Amino acid sequence: MRIRYMLAIAGAVVGIPVVAHSLQKPGGDQLADTLREYGFIPRSPPTTLMTVGSLYYVDSEGKHFSPICIADKEDIGEALRSSPSVELQQSLERKGQLATGISIDIGWLLRGNANNNYAVKVNYSLTDVRVEEIPLGTNWQIFGKLMDQPHCNKTAMELTRAGGYVCQVTSILTATAEFKLDRDAQSKLDTSANATADDVKGIVKLAVESQGNQDVVDREGRLLAGKALQYGAVLSPECVAPRHSRFRRVVPSTTLGRFWNYVLFNILEPILPAKDEPSA
Secondary structure (H helix, E strand, O other): OHHHHHHHHHHHHHHHHHHHHHHOOOOOOHHHHHHHHOOOEEEEEEEOOOOOOOEEEEOOOOOOEEEEEOOOHHHHHHHOEEEEOHHHHHHHHHOOOEEEEEEEEOHHHEOOOOOOOOEEEEEEEEEEEEEEEOOHHHHHHHHHHHHOOHHHHHHHHHHOOOOOEEEEEEEEEEEEEEEEEOHHHHHHHHHHEOOOHHHHHHHHHHHHHHHHOOOEEEEOOEEEEOOOEEEEEEEOOOEEOOOOOOOOEOOOOOHHHHHHHHHHHHHHHHHOOOOOOOOO
């Protein structure tokens, strides 16, 4: 046992510096990278289903959330605070428009385009960025009430052994997306199109709804997501740990963090002597 323990430690010490550089590279997703800078875990796709104070199972990659027990609105009460996030919105605006992965062919709209083939991408920006949160003290009280429910307690404790994390959501970031073509495409349409601005907006709206599965409304000439969606979440500083665990459970925000947690939970913890008292 002692030899295995020493070998595992040696492997971790030698291996981590080797992979650290590659694991800390930016993810390539501007929105996700910016949200992580501000402590939020990106939600993809964004929804309106998440509730602060509720208990969720988060997969080991820190990407997918599955509700375990939902906090009652009465328990949250007046503890919920909501505020615009001006700094985050300005940071996103400085980075420019974000890619949607949606493309449309507008060649047939252009005068003199012989091959009728001109594909452009639809971008988006976030407006009305807001943050909802509750204090950690209130969150802890809600956690106690949720875990007093037998079905909630049993499910939560079983999922702590499933390779992911069981955590409460303490804060949620909501925003409304505005969809538009990039400047080059819009400029070309303004000077060479056989269609009106409303025709172009209708084409973009249809593309976003059909390819992006989002409702879009035309509000004062702007194409906006039908309602504010939840783009990011902050989890409790410490998640529920399995009984006899040796290390704290904290959802990682980087690839390096996921690698390090794997070493802790799957290599070191199993070979360490069992802990007498169960984790809180």
